[in-house]
Amino acid sequence: MRRGPGHTVTRARTVLRRAAVTALVAIAVAVAARPLIAQPSSQQAGRPQPQPAPKTATNPAPPGATAQPQTSGTKPQTGGATPAGAQPAKPAAGSPQTKGVQAPPPRKPAPPRTSKVWKGRGFAVVSGGAQLAAPGYTSTAVFKVHAENATLTANATVGIGPAFGARGGMRVWKNLAIGGGLELTSTSQTLDVTGRLPHPFQFNQFREVQGTADGLGRTETLAALELSWLIALARRVDMFVFAGPAYISVRQDMASRIQFTESYPYETATFTGIETTSVRGGGFGVTAGADVSYLLTKHVGIGGQLRYSYASATLKPSEQPAKVGLGGLQAAFGARILF
Amino acid sequence: MRFVRRLARPALIVVAALSAAILFPAHPSAQAGSDRRAVAASDARDVRAWDTQITRMLRGGQLRSRGEEADLQLEGRSHERLDQYHNGVKVFGGELVRQADGGQAVSVFGLLYTGIGVDVEPALSPRDAAAIVAGMTGATIGPELAPELVVLPTDAGGYVLAYRLRVLTADDLTVFFIDAATGGVALRYSDLQTTIGTGQGVQNDTKKISTTVRNGAYLAIDLMRPPAIYTYDLKGNLARTQFYLNGLVTLNDSDVAADADNQWTDTAAVDAHAYAGWTYDYLYKRFNRQGLDNRNLTMTSIVHPVKREDWASVPSSVLNLYYLNAFYAGRGIMVYGEGLPPGVTVSGRQWNYFSGALDVVAHELAHGVTDYTSDLIYRNESGALNEAFSDIIGTSVEYFYQQAGAGYLKADYLLGEDLTAPSGAFRSMANPQAYDDPDHYSKRYTGTADNGGVHSNSGIANNAFYLAIEGGANRTSGLPVQGVGAANREKIEKVFYRGFTQFLPANATFSMARAATLQAARDLYGTGSDVERAVEQAWTAVGVI
Ligand SMILES: [Zn+2]
Secondary structure, eight states: OBOOTTHHHHHHHHHHHHHHHHHHHHHHHHHHHSOOOSOOOHHHHTOOOSSOOOTTOSOOOOTTOOSOGGGSOSSOOTTOOSOTTOOOOOOOSSOHHHHOTTOOOOOOOOOOOOOOOOOSOEEEEEEEEEEEEOOOEEEEEEEEETTEEEEEEEEEEEOOEEEEEEEEEEEEETTEEEEEEEEEEEEEEEEEEEEEEEOSSSTTOEEEEEEEEEEEEEEEEEEEEEEEEEEEOSSSEEEEEEEEEEEEEEEEEEEEEEEEEEOTTOSOEEEEEEEEEEEEEEEEEEEEEEEEEEESSSSEEEEEEEEEEEEEEEEOSSSSOEEEEEEEEEEEEEEEEEO | OHHHHHHHHHHHHHHHHHHHHHHSOOOGGGSSOOEEEEEEEOSHHHHHHHHHHHHHHHHHTSEEEEEEEEOSSSTTEEEEEEEEEETTEEEEEEEEEEEEETTEEEEEEEEEEEOOOOOOOOSSOHHHHHHHHHHHHOOOOOTTSOOEEEEEEOTTSSEEEEEEEEEEOSSOEEEEEEETTTOOEEEEEESSOEEEEEEEOTTSOEEEEEEEEETTEEESEEOSSSSOEEEEEOTTOHHHHHHHHTTSSOOOGGGBOEESSSEEOOHHHHHHHHHHHHHHHHHHHHHOOOSTTSSOOOEEEEEOSSOGGGGGGSOHHHIIIIISOEEEOSTTEEEEOOOOOTTOEETTEEEOOGGGOHHHHHHHHHHHHHHTTTOOOSSHHHHHHHHHHHHHHHHHHHHHHSOBOSSTTOBOSEESTTSEESOOOSEESSOGGGGTOOSSGGGOOOSSHHHHHHHHHHHHHHHHHHHHHHOEEOTTTOOEEOOOOGGGHHHHHHHHHHIIIIIOOTTOOHHHHHHHHHHHHHHHHOTTOHHHHHHHHHHHHTTOO
């Protein structure tokens, strides 16, 4: 690997990155640690009420109950919730359906709610997980061996590696939020390398070599503009589906030269490794995913996220550019904040 | 809630800022500027200023003296080398040389690097660096070979903290600079300094030659083959050439053909050097032979033994030997004639450098093989067989590397056709009579000239070799031969090589050559084989029984 003078700059940037991620995590922790003030419950606020319960309902479910969420409201308000300070009545024993003689005729239970009107301001998510799959690529390099051009072809497979990210958004209309996301992934690559090495004494007599090289580094940074739509899956379980344009920047090691041994009469050569060069680049693409949260409190929850992104970049480890697919499938878990 | 909101905004700003920082990094060259400062102080004022500066830098630890040496040419003078250091780490290539006269500075030369901002705390240990190099090269690196931590100025500008380590591998001596932070290779170069250069041959063809770097110049010394192969340029110094051939002087690096950039333009040196290597390779690949003596004897070629422009004023003996000939001088030494200036013709042809013909070079080297094997006495029939064997090897090497055809750089049964313009030859194996040489034993020369016609009667064996491969009829006897065919020439080459080098005595006759090659054919391809038949028919056709 040839490292140039930008090396200290690179390290500085790495430190900056780490600091920023640490800051985000700290923010999330700080928010999560803060006691919640009595406010309309965000999870209740998020509950749609297709069948508002009658005011006379005697057995509203306690917060957190899920058996009959349709009875939890005391006020028929679309997208509304228990007003601030409203105290749910103590639940009576027995089935609510059999309790009141004035009760309306038994109704078919409402289907699970899959949408609600979201009244919050926005959300923020920090998560950590793994890049599970990523596109491979093929690169070539031409370098001089014995006063003649040698060629290298590398088929790269990108392995699984850690991924860290943050997403955030502000609600702009109904359940739609606009925001951004940032993902950092660090993976390693394995290369299947083939090479054509010129003979030392004769032109146009090439020796073919093959080998593998692994442990080549790759870090990707995704920055996306995302539209997110909130869907309630259950009382404490929300899901954001999101998509948007993304820019993925990458810094990765790429094969620039084959290392080999040879001996007289040089009819063959033996692959011993590769030399790499650190290459940067980036490209615009798309990202989409789903983020499921389980809310522990009104504002703070935990959840998991699946994200798929794709972009391509043209990288130049040598004179020969290589089109490299970026992104891939990521799964991550972490903290969620709704505010 | 408001608190959460207050935090959410900065969080998004951080996300945005972070994106910007990562997506739009500062350019690497933005590192604190690096610069090299050449120092060449020789007038008193500059020297005084630099002397003071050196004292200051020595005190500050930016320079360290490597020691002082007395001047061997000028009494009273001394020379001190001072290495540049950055925070206690040597800066690779940063150095001043101070000359003093009786303790008074006289001159200061050197190069200093400025703007070094590199952190000198390595992330890697010297052992890590050695392990990385060992892993890359397969070399075993002992504890005595300690990597040296240096600040390496890079070609792109800037500096890298690196470990410097010189490692001998199977085929190279390589200097590695391992980045002390990342373990990557910051720089590597060969210190053995064997390289492959390219050059134009006599016929303007581009070929590769194996060369060696010494003192900043590329020398025609091939260290990539098992024997060392040297090509000397005697620069027209005939006396030195003759002294060398007679063992009165030895040649040194200053006599070796040299080139400044490894893109060689001395066509005579290029061809002599390349073709010597090609001939070695042929002998190795075809017969598994290791050079002239089969013990990888050093091969030495001499070009430019005379000056072309002197051709008209030299004695005819010199003209014939050092201008219009090539010869094997024993001990693995070949001498190649200089040819004649453009426009000068002899026998109606212009004559180029004699190293410019592959068959001529291989012919001369084959004399070396004969010297170390049958040692055929160079007169009469054994001498003709000696010449024939060299023609056989010369032509076989041509067919090994060149396409069959007519004209320059083509393989054929002519000898020396690449040397003259218009293209001519000295001899023909297919039709010796075309050059007044006998193609039949009945027509052999029996006089005393040319050691009993060694360059003439060779035509008889040459034609037998030709007929055994290509078939056809001998022009004198008319006897037909069923050759093995051009695709099987390797078989006849092996038969003649085996017969001539393994079986013939020094005083061999044509008849013995027939018996020896038939024995070789039976050894290699069996009794009654088509090869044996072809060889037998061929000798019979040329009248050798
Ligand atoms: Zn000869």
